Amino acid sequence: MDAPVSTSPRPWSPPPDASDVVKSIHAMLHPRNIVVVGATDKxxxxxxxIWNNLIKYGYEGGLFPVNAKRESVWGVPCYKDFASLPEPPDHVLVLVPARLAVQVIRDAAASGARSATIxxxxxxxxxxxxxxxxxAELQQxxxxxxxxxxxxxxxxxxxxxxxxxxxxxxxAVTMVQGPVAIAGQSGAIVMAIRQTLEDRGVGIGYMxxxxxxxxxxxxxxxxYFVVDPSIRVIVVYLEGVRNTKAFRDACKAARAAGKPVIALKLGASEGGRAAAMAHTGALAGSIETFDAIATREGVIRVQNLDQLIETTECFVHAVTPKGNRLAAVTLSGGKRGLLIDxxxxxxxxxxPPSPGISAELGAMLGPGSIVGNPLDAGFAAVVDPTVYMRAIKLMIDDxxxxxxxxxxxxxxxxxELRERNLRRVNDMAGEASKPVIYVSAMSIGFTDxxxxxxxxxxxxxxxxGLDRAVTAIKSLIDYAALPKQVPDVASxxxxxxxxxxxxxxxxxxxAALDEVDSKKLLKAYGIPISKEAIAQSAIEAIKIAKSIGFPVVAKVVSPDILHxxxxxxxxxxxxxxAAVGKAFADITARVKKLKGKPKLEGILIAKQVNADLELVIGASLDAEMGPVVLFGSGGLDIELMKDVALAGAPLNEADARALxxxxxxxxKIKGYRGKPALHEASAVKALVGLSNLISDAGQRIASIDINPFLINPKTGVAVDALIVLNNEAARQSFDKSTKGKSTKKGGGH
Known part of the structure; x- marks a missing residue:
């Protein structure tokens, strides 16, 4: 038989102002013909x-196999090259050995092709x-x-x-244009997502x-999915984010279009390698930084494939909720308890239901009944099966x-009864302006x-699955509460x-700035620091202490000593x-005994600040997501408590207060259990200044660690600072400290 030639019209086209990338993707997903290079009857x-799938599902464009060594294959003529085709190639499938693929791409483009899949x-x-x-040759x-x-x-x-x-x-593929688009590096994972969603009745428009x-x-x-009007939910599998700005811009565009991005993000990145030498870098792993930045811009990150399926189902079928007020109807007291927990x-x-609804439910359930939320209608429904549906109707109308x-x-x-009830609830939900969600406490396999x-x-x-359902519903509520537009914040x-x-x-x-230079930078960026000066001798240290006022702190100053x-x-x-003089001598002696003979630039004498609370304020440069700022409980227990939150930099004052x-x-800063409120304004000022600093530095600073930042009701000051540079010396120091530890690289399939 002859290979089919193109006959079908294209149903949708990008607007004239669409980007070149969007237009090129449209050509790939809506091609005039498909050319299979590397066709063989093995x-x-x-x-x-692939050829069998194109025939099986009825692709209506042209289909042309290419192989210089075959005259026919799969029962149709086989063409020796692009010039032999009955029409110019449009989309090219490359299935030749890697050493030949680069030339195929160049030849395809020269022959008029617009897209290719390798x-x-x-x-x-x-x-x-x-x-x-x-x-490298292929990319070029x-x-x-x-x-x-x-x-x-x-x-x-x-x-x-x-x-x-x-x-x-x-x-089997349900070849019906659905509202979900899926994209990702791993073919096996993306294909599994498509299959499972289709099994659940969720239509896939693109994969x-x-x-x-x-x-x-x-x-x-x-x-592309943001622009295509047929797509309402975008699902992505990410092994890494290569272009931070492009990713964030795409997330913002999806949010503005009201299209949720549901992301399964794998692994810790290699970003923040040098930053791991500071507390901030060690605490701010790639997943945390991804969440801090991407969530603000409308991304819903799921933790596993099962959670992805439930969350996608939720966003496809549920209308946008107006708030977080939940109501539930069950037929079991035990299930009621599980829902609450x-x-x-x-x-x-x-x-509790509104007073009017409570009264109606009470009258319907009868004397002695408990009208609660979730509502257990089990006993009353046994006596009168219509009670169940009336209870659901009242909850929807509340x-x-x-x-x-x-x-x-x-x-x-x-x-018969359950199906009739399901269809009645479906009709009620269609008339309601709120989501109506069936939740099974366990996963139940779908039969045909x-x-x-x-x-x-x-x-x-x-x-x-109750836990997955709860996570999906929480994501739906959180997404609905986000602003449509995410404003850009400049330094x-x-x-x-x-x-x-x-x-x-x-x-x-x-590898790092010493404390003196670190604090010069902090002060320049408006971050309050303690009164201090560097001493080169015990006599000078005592003089500084007297001028500052006791009590004081003595600290080594060396770019080679990070902690x-x-x-x-x-x-x-x-x-x-006397205590100051002895401290100078003791610290100097300890440094001289260290291996590697670290450079000693002096001893810093600083005013000891009385504080009600120790904070950590930091920033790091994540290789995937860019600059990120950290805030939380500091001091010696920072790793133990891990009471930290992160946000993308730079920040404005509102962002800092939210963090x-x-x-x-x-x-605690607001005043906890009768204690006085602390000086939040100083922490806000420090966060804004630090976020500007890490942003202005571009790629040159890996991390900044202010631990502790001491705060009391009248003020807040940075008493210690470490700025790790993003240079070869810092990377060598990191590699030396992590020698023998493996790193994971992502793959394609």
Whole structure:
């Protein structure tokens, strides 16, 4: 038989002002024809599986196999090259060995192709020199040709509206344009997400596997899904964020369009490598920094695949709730208790029904009944089965509820009463302006019958597994509360502060700034610091102490000693000249005994500040997400308590106050259990200044650690500071301290 040629019109086109990337992705997902390069009749090969899927699902564009060594394959003519095709190539599937793939991309572009999917592996996922060279050549070819390219090392794509399935998966696909788009590096994971969502009755409009991302990245696909009017929910699998600004911009665009981004993010990044030498860097891992920045911009990060499925189901079928007031109906006292416990664990509660609804429920349930929320209608429903449906109707109609939860699951086989109730609730939900959500306490497998029944209930959400359901509902509530527009915050630093930054960084040597230079930078950026001066002799130290006023603190000053307390380089509560002189001598002697002979620049004599609370204020440069600021409980117990919160930098005052409010330290600052309120303004000023500093430094500072920042009712000051540089010396120091520890690299499949 002859290969089909293109006949179908394209159903949707990007607006004229769409970016070139969006237009190129549209060409990839809505091509005029598909050319399979590397076609072979070897049984079971990837090319044959993809071809069979294109035929099976009825792709209506042109389909052309290419192989110079074949005259026919799969029962159709096989073409020796692009010039032999009956029409110019549009989308090219590359299934030739890696060493040939680069030339195929160049030839395809020269012949008029607009996009390509490189299924072939053997590039950057391998560590040998030849594979790395081929990866670099492929990236260059993609840049020079301008093709929209997914892969290499990927498993193909789905565009349901085009009946296009350029994928090796032989599991059944529901080829109906759905509201969900999926993209990610791992073909196996993305394919599993598609299959499971379809089994749950959630339609998939697009599925794109990006593999090694030599061309298009997951972020680029997000931008396309934002523009496509058929997509309402975006699901992404992220092994890493390569372009922080582009990712954040895509998240903001999705939020502005009201399209939630549900992300499964893997692993700790290699970012913050040098920052691990400071407390801030050690506490601010990539997942925490991802959450701190991406969540603000509308990303819902899930922890596993099961949670992803429930959360996606929730956002696809639930209307936007107006608030967090929950109502629930169950037929079991035990289930009622489970619901209360599960939602309480995430800070959500069931409020009493409104007075009018309570009265109606009481009259309906009869004398002696307890009208509560969640409502246990079990006993009354046994006496009168209509009570159950009337109770649900009252809860949905209650003006004091925002979300109605029904404890039940879909039947696996025909059940007249349950099906009738389900359809009645579906009709009620369709008329309501609030989500109506069925929650099964356990996961129940969907039979073919269940799947068909689910398709007839478009207005209700069906969640499985109580903990996952609660997480999904909490995400729905949190997302609804976010502002549609996420404002950009720019650094508010003064020119004089930036000039000081440039001067100190230009003169800096070694892995870190010493405490003196660190505090010069802090002071330039408006961060209050303690009264202090550096001494080169015991006599000078005593003189400084007398001028500052006792008690004082003595601390070693050395760019080679990052944690002074660890080597006995800090001495507190010095109340006499003799104590200061002895401290100078003792610290100096300890430093001279250290291996490696660290450089000693002097001993810092500082006013000892009385504090009601020790805080940690820090910043670090995450390789994936950029500059991030940290705030929390500080002092010696910082690792033990881990009462910290993070936010992307820079911050304005409102952002800083919100960050403080996310910690237990913030509760103490407000005045806890009758204690006086502490000087929050100084902490706000320090956070804003520090966020400006890490932002202005660009890539030159890895981390800044102020621990402790001491605060009392009248003031707050930084009494210790460590600024680790993002340079070779810092990286060598990090590598030396982590020798023997493995790092994980992501793959494509």
């Amino acid at each position: 049984p079971g090969n990837y090319a044959e599986r 299924v072939t592996s053997g590039f950057s996922e391998l560590q040998d020199e030849e594979s790395q060279r081929l990866a 070819a993609v840049r020079e040709t301008g093709l929209a390219v997914t892969g290499p090392n990927c498993l193909g794509n789905l565009s349901a509206g085009e009946k296009l399935f350029t994928n090796i998966d032989d599991r 794109v596997t990006t593999g090694n991302e030599a061309g298009l990245e997951t972020t680029d696909l997000m931008n 599960a939602f309480d664990a995430v800070g959500l509660n069931f409020a 003006p004091d509820t925002d979300i109605v939860i029904i404890d039940a699951e879909l039947p696996k086989a025909p059940h 019958y269940t799947k068909e029944l689910r398709q007839t209930l478009p207005h209700v959400t069906v969640l499985q 508010s630093s003064k020119p004089s502060a930036r000039a000081t930054l440039e001067k100190i960084l230009k003169q800096a040597e070694g 002074k307390s660890d080597i006995g380089g800090v001495m507190l509560n010095l109340t006499t000249p 403080i409010g996310r910690t237990k330290a913030g509760v």
